[in-house]
Each structure stands twice: as structure tokens, then as C-alpha cells.
Amino acid sequence: MDTSKTTIIAQLQKDILPLQGYKTIVNNAVLDVGLGAIKNAFPNNRFPLGVVHELIYTQPETAAATGGFVWGILASLMRSGGITIWISASRTIFPPALACFGIAPDKIIFIDLQKEKDILWAMEEALKCTGLAAVVGEMKELSFTASRRLQLAVEQSKVTGFILRNHPGNINTTACITRWKITSLSSELAGGMPGVGFPRWKVELLKVRNGKPGSWQLEWTGGHFRHIIPTILGVPEQHKKTG
Amino acid sequence: MPKRFVTIWFRYLRTDWFIRRQPGLGTIPFVLASPEHGRMLVTAANAMAQTLGIHIGMAAADARAVIPSLQVLDDKPEQAVKLLTGLAEWCIRYTPSVAIDPPDGLIMDVTGCAHLWGGEDQYITAISKRFQHFGYDTRIAMADTVGCAWAIARFGTVAAVIETGHQLTALLSLPPAALRLEAATIERLEKLGLRTISNFISIPRTALRRRFSQQLLIRLDQALGYIEEGIQPVQPVEPFQERLPCLEPILTAKGIEIALRRLLGALCQLLQQEQKGLRVALFKGYRADGKIEKVEISTIRPSNNILHIFKLFEFKLSSIEPALGIELFILEAPRVEVLSPFQETLWKNNAGLDDTGLSELLDRITGKMGENHIHRYLPDEHYWPERSLKLAVAINEKPATTWKAGRPRPLQLLSKPAPIDVTAPIPDYPPMLFRYKGTLHKIMKADGPERIEAEWWLQQGQHRDYYCVENEAGNRYWLFRLGHYDVAKTYQWFIHGFFA
Numbered sequence: 001m002d003t004s005k006t007t008i009i010a011q012l013q014k015d016i017l018p019l020q021g022y023k024t025i026v027n028n029a030v031l032d033v034g035l036g037a038i039k040n041a042f043p044n045n046r047f048p049l050g051v052v053h054e055l056i057y058t059q060p061e062t063a064a065a066t067g068g069f070v071w072g073i074l075a076s077l078m079r080s081g082g083i084t085i086w087i088s089a090s091r092t093i094f095p096p097a098l099a100c101f102g103i104a105p106d107k108i109i110f111i112d113l114q115k116e117k118d119i120l121w122a123m124e125e126a127l128k129c130t131g132l133a134a135v136v137g138e139m140k141e142l143s144f145t146a147s148r149r150l151q152l153a154v155e156q157s158k159v160t161g162f163i164l165r166n167h168p169g170n171i172n173t174t175a176c177i178t179r180w181k182i183t184s185l186s187s188e189l190a191g192g193m194p195g196v197g198f199p200r201w202k203v204e205l206l207k208v209r210n211g212k213p214g215s216w217q218l219e220w221t222g223g224h225f226r227h228i229i230p231t232i233l234g235v236p237e238q239h240k241k242t243g
Numbered sequence: 244m245p246k247r248f249v250t251i252w253f254r255y256l257r258t259d260w261f262i263r264r265q266p267g268l269g270t271i272p273f274v275l276a277s278p279e280h281g282r283m284l285v286t287a288a289n290a291m292a293q294t295l296g297i298h299i300g301m302a303a304a305d306a307r308a309v310i311p312s313l314q315v316l317d318d319k320p321e322q323a324v325k326l327l328t329g330l331a332e333w334c335i336r337y338t339p340s341v342a343i344d345p346p347d348g349l350i351m352d353v354t355g356c357a358h359l360w361g362g363e364d365q366y367i368t369a370i371s372k373r374f375q376h377f378g379y380d381t382r383i384a385m386a387d388t389v390g391c392a393w394a395i396a397r398f399g400t401v402a403a404v405i406e407t408g409h410q411l412t413a414l415l416s417l418p419p420a421a422l423r424l425e426a427a428t429i430e431r432l433e434k435l436g437l438r439t440i441s442n443f444i445s446i447p448r449t450a451l452r453r454r455f456s457q458q459l460l461i462r463l464d465q466a467l468g469y470i471e472e473g474i475q476p477v478q479p480v481e482p483f484q485e486r487l488p489c490l491e492p493i494l495t496a497k498g499i500e501i502a503l504r505r506l507l508g509a510l511c512q513l514l515q516q517e518q519k520g521l522r523v524a525l526f527k528g529y530r531a532d533g534k535i536e537k538v539e540i541s542t543i544r545p546s547n548n549i550l551h552i553f554k555l556f557e558f559k560l561s562s563i564e565p566a567l568g569i570e571l572f573i574l575e576a577p578r579v580e581v582l583s584p585f586q587e588t589l590w591k592n593n594a595g596l597d598d599t600g601l602s603e604l605l606d607r608i609t610g611k612m613g614e615n616h617i618h619r620y621l622p623d624e625h626y627w628p629e630r631s632l633k634l635a636v637a638i639n640e641k642p643a644t645t646w647k648a649g650r651p652r653p654l655q656l657l658s659k660p661a662p663i664d665v666t667a668p669i670p671d672y673p674p675m676l677f678r679y680k681g682t683l684h685k686i687m688k689a690d691g692p693e694r695i696e697a698e699w700w701l702q703q704g705q706h707r708d709y710y711c712v713e714n715e716a717g718n719r720y721w722l723f724r725l726g727h728y729d730v731a732k733t734y735q736w737f738i739h740g741f742f743a
Contacts, residue, residue: 067743082595093656094740095620096631097743107596111608125608132598187717196713
């Protein structure tokens, strides 16, 4: 009796997941974006693709860190030759830097629009386009209705969307599957060598539908993410001379 | 197979055209004249006027003195080329490659065409008869080379068709002018008594070159077939246009939409048959009050997809004002390109930049938002960060060089470097502190410097020494010092970007 109950519950949960926006993508070769243990925070133990992710940040420095995290994910999404569309109002991305993430910057199409309304329209149109690897939109506000429209668009096309919200006025409820916050951490070089090391971030998963929010430390090393096990901070390092 | 060429010489090209337009002129002598150095000079004269002693280059007043009843009409010098192009396009029925030979001739490459008319003689007769019927007085010749055919058409006396390989015998008795030479060369030959080609053809080539320039030898070789001579065939433009006249003037938006759908259906079917796609389309509505309403769309890749093109028009249809009603709709495709039929893929894979869905998406965005919103970048061979990339012109333009990943570059680059206040210890060491937008950042780690010179051939200015620095919060910045460190403090520190 007990076992049948658990199987029924498991079956029900499996049925509920697609209704919540987690679609199983059969034809997509990229199933793992290289986030390691973070994927355990999601149902099915898989980083959700074909959904809309929301990332929030407040300062230009965190914008760079958030961008770095997104580009790290996009690197594996674009490996099969897909195109990413980046929609923003005031773009500061420096394309040659993407070569460090293993992305060919000429495979990115930047769309610069002034009004938030236009960005949302372009984002929705782009998310409906099935041939793309991903769509990224930079915007300030995202209403629930707008996020719902985006979610409905990706459910048809199976394209993954990322919304980077710069300094959002109010952090409202949205239909996005996740909400992330990325902040920079000080880098470390092996053996205490002087100089700036690989980019390192604190990745906070603030909200995830039907999953477990959490916080991790990641480093972008040699083309992939690496988990950092936080250690107790010792005496702050002295300023090192280089040159 | 030897090539065969036909040249057609219109003896009275422009006057014949005038006679075609005004048949009354056929029976009277008339000339065309245009002003030159303050007097009217005869530029063309009809057959009757020429037999009465009028020649081209004469002053119109003198011509009037010879024939008091002479009609003098204004000439349009640019008309000859237009007229010839029209005739060349008409001649495409005889051979696919027809070139114009201003001021008064056509050259046709007829290799392998004549047998369709039953032989070379019949072929030429057929062409000549048609032109005669139109009212053009022509002389036509056929030979292995353009030069020979040209000479025979204008100066030949015996046969119009020169057998393969008989150029030399055909040319011997002709005057040097038949070789398409400059007036000065012809005059010099004339002075020396070399009145036919046979007079000088046996003179050693070096002597000919010394006396009469290289051009004479080239023309001779071209006429005899020792040098190939190409022709530039005219390409007729095929109009892609659909018209929809309306019995009742159309007033409603729905009506305009239906008209557009109908025209698009017909045009796209035509394009599909020809395996072409449009790049620019123009939708015009002729209003009852005489005004023309038009909207234009463009695509980044040739397309003949009805739904897609309709969507592009849809954004702009609202700008059409029917006012009293639109009586005639015209849909044109002024720019059309070849659209190779794509193979349907069994498995949908990432087509990258060649994806039709992507180009249609970009068209929609351009259609709604306007130009200059879509950017794509390609690497450029410069170290100066602002110049290390350039805008791609076409959607599928391939990068000419590779992207450089060796040097650290910030993910976010400020469009203009912002000046900062810095505390730096000694020359060439990274700063210890810097203040940006009122916040003090203490630098914990640093890399550098990386010196980047302003390329003097592009821009004057000092070099930049770039440092990657990390502050205590773990944020990473790209700073640079403009110029050398010196006591007089002529240098300045800037922040230029943020690392991931």
C-alpha cells in the first residue's frame, strides 16, 4: 500500500513538473551546462533549459560578475554552433572578452533598443525563434504578466532565456523558474602567488520553483566552472607588488 | 568550335528613330544638331540629307545654305546609348549575349546560334529583314572575330558572312579605318599612302609599332583572331511587379490587407518559380486624388516566404492613408537575389547564422524598430581596445582573423574611460587605492602593466599602461595610466572596464 502511494506521488510530481514550466528537452544535445553540484538544486537533478532565468544585480561590478556567470553557461549552450541574441538598452559588453569564455563573439547578435517595452517585445519575438541557443535581455523591471508571456514563448520554442535585471526597483513575483544573484569573490592563485586569479563568484540561487535554493562558490577556470569549498579566511593578504 | 560574331551597324540610328516617331520626316531631309562652341553643329543626318551633300560635323547654318528646306532638330546625345541598349535587349531573341557598341552598333556573340535559323546567311537575312521592317537601315556582317565583323559591316563590299579562318583575305582590301583606329593614326596612314590594309600588313611589326603605336598592332591582331576580344553583354532587368486594380476604391485597412495578401501571393509564386528571393519590396497604393501612398520593407536575406514578408509589411500598413480610396495597388521587388533552395533537414539542428528563423526575426525587429539596432562584431587587427573590433556588414560575414584570447580583457568596457583619483607608489607599479564615483577602492591584487600604444598612423596620443586590479570586495577592474610617469604629473589614471 505504502509503495503504491509513493509511486503515485512520484508519478504526480512528474506530471506536475511540465505544468510548472520544466520541459524535458529531447533533441537538445546540451543537457549539462557544467554547473556541477548546483544541478542538484533543481528537480530531476538537471539545470533547466528551455525556461527563463532571472538574475538580479545592482552595481556595474556585479553586472560584470553576473554576465560572467551567464557567459559561462552560454559557452556550453553555444558549443553546437548556435546563436545567442543579447538585447539591451545601454550595452557595455566588450565582445573580444568573450573569447576567454570559449565563445566566438561573432556568433552573438546584439540588439540595442531604447525603451523597456521594445526590449520586452524583441525578447518575446526572439524567444519564439527555435533556431537560437539562448536569448539574453537586460532590463530594469519585469512585471508578472511580461514574465508569463516570456515563459509561454519558451515553452513553445525550447529556447533558454536569461533576464538580467539591473537595479530592480521592486523585486516582484515573476513567472521565471529561478532567480539568481551573483557577486564577485576575491580570486586566489595557486600557491599564494601574487596577482589576479581566475574570476570567482558567489552564486546565490534565491528562488527556484520546486527546488532547493542555495549558495555556492564557483570559479571559471580553463573553460569550465569549478566549485570552491569555502575556507575560513585567514589574515588578509598584504598588497603584493607586481610588474 | 570557333567563335562567331555578328556586328550590326545602324547607318542612320538616331534619324531612323526620329522617323519612326514622326513618319512625316521620312520624306524630307533633316538633321540633328547640338550646340558646340556657340554654334549648332550637325550630329546626325538622315539618308536623304546625306545624299544631298550634308555631312556630320558641318555647321547647321552651312547645311541650311545647301538645302534651304532642311529641318534642324535638337539632338539628345545621351539617347544613342539608351536606344542601343533597348535594341540589344530586343536582339536577345537571336543570341543570349548581345553587347552595345556606341555610338551606332551592336555586337553579338552568335556561336552556335545560326543553325537554328537554318544557316548563317539565313540568320543574317532574318535579322536584317526585321530591322528593315522597323525602319532601321542596317549593315550586318558575321565573322570569327569582333574586329573582322565590324570592318566588314562598315566597309565590306562583297559578302556579309566571312567563312571561318578567312579574316585575312577579307580584310586585305579594306581601308585602315576598318580596324577601329584612332583618327590620328588613320590620318598618318593616309598621309603615307597606306590606303588599304594590304599595304602595311607585311611591314615588320616593330616598324609598325614604332610609327603607329601599339594600338594598331592590337587592333590588327584582334581582327585576325590572334588576340581574344571579349564583349560585355547587356543584362536585361526582369521586373518583379504585381498590379491589382480595384473596381471600387479601397478605404478600409482590411481591404488594403487583402490586396497586399493577394499581390504577395502572386509575387512570391513568381519568385519561387524563378528560385529567387526579394531583398526590398515596395507596396504602392494609387489614391483616387492622385497621390501615391507607399511603404517599403527590406530583408537581410533573400526571402520569398509570404507569411514573413506580410508580417514585415504589417508593422507599416497603418501608415497608409486611403483618404478618398485607393484605386490601384502595385507590389514591386526592386532588389531580388538568387535564393538557393534549402534542403529540408530531417533533424532540426542549429544552423547558426544561416538559420531562416533568425534572419526573419532580425527582419521583424528592423521592420518594427527601424535601422541601426542590430549589431554583430568581427575581430579587427588592432590592440587598442576600442579598435579591436569592427561592425559586421552582412549577417553571414565571416571573421577575417581570429579573436585573440591571450590577453585579459574586461567583460564590461566603459564606452569612454572615466578619470579616477589614484594613489600609486612608484613608477610602473599598480595603484594602491583609487576613487571611482565617490567610492574608495583598496586594491588587494594586481596584474600588469600591459602597454598598449596608440597607433600613430591612426591616432595621435599617449600610450596606455593597463593594470588588472582586484579590490577587497573581490571586484575586478581594468585601470590604465595614460602617458609616462613623471614628476610634473602629466599623466592621468582612468578606469576602463570591469572583469567578470
